[in-house]
Amino acid sequence: MVRLSDLPDYEREHLLDKNLGPLGPPAWVPPGTPLRERRVALVTTAGLHRRSDSAFDLTDASYRVLPGDLGAADLVMSHSSVNFDRSGFAEDVNLVFPIDRFRELAEDDVIGGLASNHFSFMGAGLLPEAYEASARDLARILHRDGVDTAFLTPV
Amino acid sequence: MSAVAYYLESAGIATTGISLVRENTKALRPPRFLWVTFPLGRPLGLPGDAAFQRRVVLAALALLDAPSGPVLEDYPEDVPDLPGDDVFACPVRFPPRASGRGRWGSALLEEIALLRPWYALSRERRGRTTVGVAGTLVETLAERLGALLDAPERLPGTLAELTELKRTLADLRAFHEEAVTAQPGDPPWREVRRLLWRESVLGDAMLTLRDRFDASGDPRLRAFTRVLVPRGALED
Structure with a gap:
């Protein structure tokens, strides 16, 4: 469980060291679009990529493209951190990258649809500001694809 | 995130x-x-x-x-308690750890040979593997890691070597974890961690590297120890 009170002192201190202030004025897209009309992209920081893609470097603010029709068998993880469990991801990719859940939601018309591509960063070893350029680049790609909503998963 | x-x-x-x-x-x-x-x-x-x-x-x-x-x-829902670790049976008995024997390569290969049938079973059951970051056979990766460990005076000197080491270890760990969790069910992750760090040759290899890197005084190698061994590795 990631309740800080449940963790050993060294782990609690390590995680609290990552408490950084806001990146700027609040960012907020007002609600209004019904969920069933939203086009959703999945964005993870789990360091996922296609087997044929270049692995993430030790620290790396770039992202990898995960095509919308990507099969689980083609997905690998090159995250630098060793401080999380990977056996669950080996058992079920949806535990980290819930692509099948979102395909079901699209099929059931709960959401409007899914993006042509999804995306993975590798969240480790860099300050939050390091991701600004690639995240803003990604936003432009999402707009061009008609995506209005991103669903984000850490690891 | x-x-x-x-x-x-x-x-x-x-x-x-x-x-x-x-x-x-x-x-x-x-x-x-x-x-x-x-x-x-x-x-x-x-x-x-x-x-x-x-x-x-x-x-x-x-x-x-x-x-x-x-x-x-x-979110109001917790994950239910995992089944007790006592119901999880490691499918292999790991070979003796290699510390100090100067035979890391053969010990790592022996362990991989024991795990390989279980890894094959895992691939068959899951229809996939997460091994594949380094782009070569795990046996080749084990030989590479063994060569590094069997020559204590040899330390990675460049960022490229450390990046290669990271990818080598990622695949060796994935192979190990998929093999020991080949049987169906939600793997009890604390027991999976304990097997790797307390019992396996691979865990011992990474702990040994961590100690060497720490002792080297090289800031880059010391920083690398954070991606070698998790903070809670020896808790279980």
Whole structure:
């Protein structure tokens, strides 16, 4: 469980060291679009990529493209951190990258649809500001694809 | 995660998602996140449980209707306790650890040979493997790691060598973990961790490297120890 009170002192201190202030004025897209009309992209920081893609470097603010029709068998993880469990991801990719859940939601018309591509960063070893350029680049790609909503998963 | 959400939202893409460390998310004040109590590495909670995962996803998507933000909501459901570790049986008995014997390569290869049938079973059952980051056979990776360990005076000197070492270890660990969890069911992750770090030759190899890198005095190697061995490696 990631309740800080449940963790050993060294782990609690390590995680609290990552408490950084806001990146700027609040960012907020007002609600209004019904969920069933939203086009959703999945964005993870789990360091996922296609087997044929270049692995993430030790620290790396770039992202990898995960095509919308990507099969689980083609997905690998090159995250630098060793401080999380990977056996669950080996058992079920949806535990980290819930692509099948979102395909079901699209099929059931709960959401409007899914993006042509999804995306993975590798969240480790860099300050939050390091991701600004690639995240803003990604936003432009999402707009061009008609995506209005991103669903984000850490690891 | 919070940073990517913030920058996407500020560029006009509405964001929502999962937070694993509430305090970090609260401090950065991204637009919308659902905090869950699940273990690191398991943001959707339970592998193979589509209904559970769907509930988590829908709870996070519901935050898109919040009239104002930032929103950081607590998800009310915990993951149920895993079956006791006593019901999890490691399929192999690991060979003796190689520390100090100067035969790391052969010890690592012996361990891989023991695990390989279970790895094959894992691939068959899961229909996939997460091994494949380094782009070569795990036996070749084991020989590479063994050569490094069998020559204590030889330390990686460049960023490229450290990057290659990271990828080598990623595949060796994935091979090990997939093999020991080849049998069906949600693997008890603490026991998987204990087997790697307390019993296996591979765990011993990484602990040995960590000690050498720490003792080297080289700041880059000492920094690398953070991606070699997890903070809680020897807790179990």
